């Protein structure tokens with residue numbers, strides 16, 4: 697595939713940051729096109745109810761032949777795709793080709809996919825609190841439900857490895873980092889209740905911290921395009 701991939705996403709964590717962290721683990725050289733965070737809802741129902749929004753990202757999507765597609769979008773040569781799972785898996789595959797991202801087995805891949813689905817479930821709920829007046833009291837409930845389940849797959853106490861037993865994180869570990877540390881939408885919607893909610897899941901918190909310390913991820917977290925813990929640019933001082 698000729699040239700560098702371009703990742704199109706907003707100026708917040710949302711559904712874009714897993715792609716970016718996976719790309720960092722794989723040592724990928726990618727371009728970033730960042731848009732001001734403007735959305736008309738989190739779910740398809742809310743978006744359809746609110747009607748089409750005219751913004752920088754919707755105009756750009758239309759111009760690149762991806763009319764109506766939400767972000768993230770990856771453009772790589774002739775390839776243009778949206779959907780966060782597709783984008784995340786694509787960068788993981790490129791990282792495998794580069795010899796830096798672990799070559800996961802089918803059984804490990806399906807676990808990574810399960811973590812992506814769990815992240816998406818609570819992402820939609822928490823984003824709906826920010827964008828569509830959803831009930832914020834449901835965020836700690838959903839987060840607890842998801843972390844209770846995912847904790848069954850995390851390394852045992854004292855094992856300083858990642859979910860699949862490698863010394864390098866995969867998508868599952870990155871999902872845990874985002875679930876436990878991201879500002880938008882998780883910490884922003886958990887608010888003062890964040891410490892209590894995450895306090896019940898020490899294994900997940902520890903894995904998020906371990907993933908953040910992995911050298912390629914630690915370096916990424918200082919990159920200007922990393923939005924893991926940042927509010928939208930317009931709200932930054």
Ligand SMILES: N[C@@H](CCC(=O)N[C@@H](CS)C(=O)NCC(=O)O)C(=O)O
Nearest residue numbers: 710711735765766767768779780781
């Ligand atoms: N199922 C899609 C959802 C994409 C989506 O809704 N993305 C949000 C940002 S996280 C968005 O672009 N919202 C604005 C829009 O749809 O125009 C995915 O996983 O990528």
